[in-house]
Amino acid sequence: MPATQIIPTRMELTRLKRKLATAVKGHKLLKDKRDELMRQFLLLVRENMELRRTVEEGIRNANQNFVIARAGMSDEVLRTALMAPKQEVFLEQSTQNVMSVDIPVFTFKTRTSDENDIYPYGYAFTSADLDDAVSSLAKVFPQMLRLAECEKSCQLMASEIEKTRRRVNALEHVIIPETQSAIRYISMKLDENERSTQIRLMKVKDMVLEEAHHYKEK
């Protein structure tokens, strides 16, 4: 028996039947959505992990190179060398819709036409180690960009999956069984009413016959 009061009328019964049909259809659709989202998410999260490992490794190498570069130069020279970058990165952001989740897609453009044109200093006062360090960092940059895209998508998809899963569970374990039991309750109540009306009519017929003809109908 559901906790709320159900009015046992035919109108209510029709309404509940319609609600059940919608809930069942919605449940099926949401379940499909959850399954497809999960499949896409698992593909993406594997790539995410892979990228993260590569990027962290790349940055570690670059940092080592920068430490070496720094050891061979004075702080002032280093700061001056990197003070005015001539390269600049612009990002174009568009969204892609995966099962109603908007995930970002970044494409990047650089200010100078050659994206390897990254050394913002003349080579006279800096050590070759700095060139190496900068180039090792430039090498991981495309992967860092893809990592940002991938990680954001994973976060957005994870929360959407969580939401969808809750909805599926609520429909499956609460809404659908409650509606079903309400429908059963109403139809039983209506049947019961019908039987009691029938019996009442039979009784009334008996009484009317008794009065008119003074005999008992067997």
Next chain:
Amino acid sequence: MYKAAVIGEYDSIYGFAALGIDTYPTDGEAEIGKLVRRIAEGEYGIIYITESAAQAAKAEIDRYAQRIVPAIVLIPGVTGNTGEGIRQVRHSVEQAVGSDILFGNEE
């Protein structure tokens, strides 16, 4: 049109300036949260932040987790890798699947 930024201790991030990414050195713990907010509300599409700086601005970073832009990505700093970035990936697996079935056995 967005730009990219990197936040962290000067030693960890100064190299990114050469690539054309804007660098925001953090020296002084209290300001990191404010800095993150100011940058995230600005013209930046991707923000890289070192794991140690991210620890000080966790609340701010979580605020932007459900927005499409900006994407805030943790990177290891010069002092080493705390594993926080990997932990975040695992966290999203846990959130989606219910438990970490993919990377649970590693490490």
